Amino acid sequence: xxxxxxxxLEKIFxxxxxxxPDFIRAFDLVFAQIPEKGIFGTSMDLKMDVLDIFVPLCEIxxxxxxxxxxxxxxxxxxxxxxxxxxxxxxSYIEKEIQDVQYDIIAMHxxxxxxxxxxxxxxxxxxxxxLAIEYAVSDKNYARAIDLCLGGERLEASSxxxxxxWKMMRYDIYEKTGDNLKN
Numbered sequence: 543x544x545x546x547x548x549x550x551l552e553k554i555f556x557x558x559x560x561x562x563p564d565f566i567r568a569f570d571l572v573f574a575q576i577p578e579k580g581i582f583g584t585s586m587d588l589k590m591d592v593l594d595i596f597v598p599l600c601e602i603x604x605x606x607x608x609x610x611x612x613x614x615x616x617x618x619x620x621x622x623x624x625x626x627x628x629x630x631x632x633s634y635i636e637k638e639i640q641d642v643q644y645d646i647i648a649m650h651x652x653x654x655x656x657x658x659x660x661x662x663x664x665x666x667x668x669x670x671x672l673a674i675e676y677a678v679s680d681k682n683y684a685r686a687i688d689l690c691l692g693g694e695r696l697e698a699s700s701x702x703x704x705x706x707w708k709m710m711r712y713d714i715y716e717k718t719g720d721n722l723k724n
Contacts, residue, residue, distance in 0.1 A: 647659050
């Protein structure tokens with residue numbers, strides 16, 4: 543049911559031209575259903591799917607502004623995690639919000655701002671991985687190693703993630719011909 547709803551919304555929005563005056567009205571009607579009190583607000587997955595539909599539409603300034611403000615307000619309203627694998631890191635919902643924010647930036651602002659976003663959000667393992675990949679592609683191996691080591695320290699209580707950062711670091715050492723360290 544939820545997937546069909548998302549597909550129907552995608553189809554509806556694809557029928558509008560960007561300069562159609564009814565587009566904004568349709569967007570506002572759907573957008574109003576995203577907060578907790580709306581019909582999409584009760585399911586996190588459905589809410590995120592609907593937000594994902596809006597990412598390509600952010601080329602329209604009105605849509606971009608509404609989405610940016612909503613994501614910022616939602617993120618700021620979340621309680622800060624105090625326990626778990628990485629108490630200083632983002633919660634599941636915060637990661638989902640960051641994913642949408644990154645997608646908007648990558649799609650509409652270009653690679654340089656997307657890289658900056660990833661660098662500014664390395665507490666989220668997805669963006670730490672991206673930042674490491676960006677550093678390696680720039681041949682900035684020292685930065686890539688630092689990011690791996692930072693991940694190891696941040697995730698010290700989670701052996702699975704520590705092994706991810708160690709493997710990435712190993713791959714960098716192997717690529718550069720450097721001796722393995724730790």
